[in-house]
Amino acid sequence: MATYKVVIMGKEYVLTSEENKDYTERLAAALDKRIKDMRARFSSLSITDCAVLTALDCMDELGQANRNIDNIRTQIKDYVDDAGRARNQATGAQREIKILKERVEQLEKELAERTNFSAMNNVGEAVSAEDILKGDIKAAIGETSEPEAVHAENNAQRRSIQDSPYMRSYEQAMNKRPADGAAGGARFSGNDQGNNK
Incomplete structure (x- = not known):
């Protein structure tokens, strides 16, 4: 813990912080600028009113940042779940491929045995x-x-x-072999039979 002096809207504040001096001074300078911008836009407001409105703006930004963080966490969880499902599907596909490879090897072996048997x-x-x-x-x-x-x-x-x-x-x-009724292997056509009555 360290103690630092910062100036906001012309007033000096003594702050005790766990952060380093440069970070604390940057925060004070950013707050001082935002209050001065608010005062320039609404000159009728007091410094206190401008500080309160600036604090509300900061709270709104913090709420939106937290919502964005929650959305990102949800998306990351969805991505992790999708990755888990894809990993399970890939594992199942690899098991099925292994089973099919073993079946192909078995069929090839049976085919080789049958081919050898039929060759003998x-x-x-x-x-x-x-x-x-x-x-x-x-x-x-x-x-x-x-x-x-x-x-x-x-x-x-x-x-x-x-x-x-x-x-x-x-x-x-x-x-x-000679045809039946033919002598010496001679064959008779239909015309020959018609001439020999």
């Missing part, structure tokens, strides 16, 4: 990776019924058998 099984069980992936997607979204799955598997096996070298050799041998 050249007859009857060969299924393309695309068919496997389509089946997994349909099963995941619940679009594939059991009969459709069996039908798709039968089609895949049928394609595998038709593409086998044994089936191609058999078809080639069947195409080279």
